[in-house]
Amino acid sequence: MADIKKIATRDSYGKALAELGAEFDNLVVLDADLAGATKTATFQKAFPDRHFDCGIAEANMVCMAAGLSTTGLVPFASTFAMFAAGRAFEQIRNSIGYPHLNVKIGATHGGISVGEDGASHQCCEDFGLMRTVPGMVVMSPADDVEARAMVRAAYLYNGPVYIRFGRAAVPVIHEEGMQFEIGKGETLKDGKDVAIIANGLMVNEALIAAEELKEAGIDAMVINMATIKPLDEELVLAAAKKCGKIITCEEHSVIGGLGEAVCACLAEKCPTVVRRIGVNDEFGHSGPAAALLKQFGLSAEHIVEVAQDLCK
Secondary structure, eight states, X not given: OTTSOEEEHHHHHHHHHHHHHHHOTTEEEEESXXXXXXXXXXXXXXXXXXXXXXXXXXXXXXXXXXXXXXXXXXXXXXXXXXXXXXXXXXXXXXIIITTTOOOXXXXXXXXXXXXXXXXXXXXXXXXXXXXXXTTOEEEOOSSHHHHHHHHHHHHHSSSOEXXXXXXXXXXXXXXXXXXXXXXXXXXXXXXXXXXXXXXXXXXXXHHHHHHHHHHTTOOEEEEEOOEEESOOHHHHHHHXXXXXXXXXXXXXXXXXXXXXXXXXXXXXXXXXXXXXXXXXSSOOOSSOHHHHHHHTTOSHHHHHHHHHHHTX
C-alpha cells in the first residue's frame, strides 16, 4: 500500500479549476479568504483577474456568485463545507437554488477528517442541507482523478452544483481519463452477498473491506456513488435485487445523506435490509484525522464487522 499515490481532493479542485480556466474564459472563482486552504490559489496564480477574494463573508460571496452567473460567467464559489453549506445556506437557497442559477459551490474540508480543527469545522451535515435545495446537484468524489473529472462535469452542467472535497490525502483508485457522468454511480467490484455503496474517502475503505470479506467467504459488491443527488436509483435497485443486503458508507451524518437517499429509494421500490455507516447523530471533536475516522467507525475494519453481522 505504501507505493499507492495519495492526493487530497481539495488539491484536485485547485488543479482542475486552473486547467478549465485555460480552456474557458468565462470561468471565474470566488473564495472567502481561504484560497491557500481550498487550493483556489492555484487558479488565482494563473488567472489573477478572474479570482475574487470576498473576505470572511461567505453569504456575500454566494450572492456575488449568483449575480456573476446572470452575466454569462460560470462562478465557482469556494470555502470550507461548514461555511458554504452551513453559514450561507439561506443565500444558496434563495439566491441560487430558487432562480436555478448556474453557480458551482466548491466546498472543501468536509467531514470528520478535518481533524484537529474540531467539531466547529467538521461539517457532517452538508449533504443533507444541500439535498433539500430543489434542483441542486450534490456530489463527493472518491479520489483525485474523479474529483478533476467531476469539476469539469460541473462546469459543463447548466444549473447549481455542490461538490464536497476533502482535506486529507486519499489513494488514487481511478485510471486517468475516467468518464464521469453526473447522476451515475459505478460498480468498482462485483459481488453477490452484500452491496457496499460508498462515496468520498469511504470508497477506498469499502474496497479494502471487500478484500478482507473475501477471505472470510463473503462476496461483496462495491459501488462508488459519487453523486448523492440525483441518485443512481437504477444501480441501487440492481444491487439490492442481486445481493439482498446493502451497506451505505459516508463521511457524513447517517441523517440526511447518502444512506437516507438509498433507503428512501429502496423503501419505495424494493424493500431491502440496509445498514448505514456514518456519523451517528453526534458532533466530532479535535484529533488526528486517521484516529477520528477509526473512532467514528469510518473505516474498513468497521465495514467488515457490519457486513459479517449482516451476512450471518
